[in-house]
Amino acid sequence: MLITGTEKSTVSDAAAYIANRIFRAIDSNGFCSLVLSGGSSPRKLYRRLAEGIPPSIMQEKGFSFPENAVTRTLDTTSVRLPWQSIMLFWGDERCVPENHPDSNYRMAHESLIATVPIPERNIFPMPHVSENYDVAATRYEQELKNFFDKHGKNRQNSFPVFDIVILGMGPDGHTASLFPGDTDALEESNRWVIPIYAPQGSPPGYRLSLTLPVINNARTVVFFVMGENKKNMVSDITAGLKSNLPAGMINPKDGKPVWFYSPE
Incomplete structure (x- = not known):
């Protein structure tokens, strides 16, 4: 499924979808394990998740939410996420100090x-290392x-x-x-986390990454992509024309990934 729009609508749509999935996971498991993406694109998405989602957007999409999740102030009404029940993980990380501008954790x-208000015990960042990358992975x-x-059932x-x-x-x-x-890296079939040397990365250097089998084992995979320079690639991959590329290899066992894309 590909959902496109303006930057603002894409952020809102993605946040509402993710919030709905979070509530469903907590209702089923008692908690939600959420893997975060890095880079610069998700900043506004994360801010929206932090600030809460307007109930009207949730209702417009047909997403239910607990009544006690609604917070009202003089100016706004929003659906807030139960951060005490959300566990945060990372899909990848650049091997830089955690306060480095390129750190996914820092972003x-x-x-x-x-x-x-998320407890520190709920946060599982990847190690921030400058050497011995395999040990870190x-x-x-x-x-x-x-x-x-x-949590054996997971x-x-x-x-x-x-x-x-x-x-x-x-x-x-x-x-x-x-x-x-x-x-x-793309053919790794046993490990969960691997070290990567990415000379073509931004910036070039060593990284850690979850592997394809781990990503494809997730209940829900959400692509959040911004930028005109990615328009053709998004179109090709969602049409099944670039299945040889990493993003085209994302095929969750429980269904197709959901794509949220804005050229802005």
């Missing part, structure tokens, strides 16, 4: 985490295994089952830190 912290994989072992086929994975996409069709031509 999420500034636009989301710092402004919502193994460490995060073990952290994920510990979490999902604790593991399937030797891989975790995240409730929601948010992904972006580059103009070259890469997603998370899985890049075109990186055969070893």
Whole structure:
């Protein structure tokens, strides 16, 4: 499914959809495991999730929400998310310090985490390292295994089952830190987290990334993509014409990914 619009409407539509999925996961499991995307595109989406979604948008989309999630002030009424029941993970990370401008954690912290009442124990960032990348990947994989072992019903086929994975996409069709031509990374079938060297990345350098089997095992995968320079790639991938590219390899076991795209 591809949903397009202005930047404002795309942010609102994606936030409402994700909020609905969060409420459904919590109703089913008691918590929601949410994987965040990096880059610059999700900033406004994360701010909308932090601020809350207007009930009118949720209702317009036919999404239900708990009455106790509605917060009213003098100026606004919004549906707020139950952050105490949301567990945050990351789909990929650049191997830089957490306060570095290119850190995906820093972006999420500034636009989301710092402004919502989420317990620190609910936040699972990827390690911020400058060397020994394989050890860092193994460490995060073990952290994920510990979490999902604790919640046994959320593991399937030797891989975790995240409730929601948010992904972006580059103009070259890469997603998370899985890049075109990186055969070893794209064919990885056992590991959950791998180190990546991305000479074509922005910026070039080492990264950590979830693997395709982990992403495709998620209950819901949401692509949130912005920019005119990605228009043709979005069109081709959603039409099934670029299944050899990383973003085209995202095929969740429980259905198709949902795409939210704005050229603005």
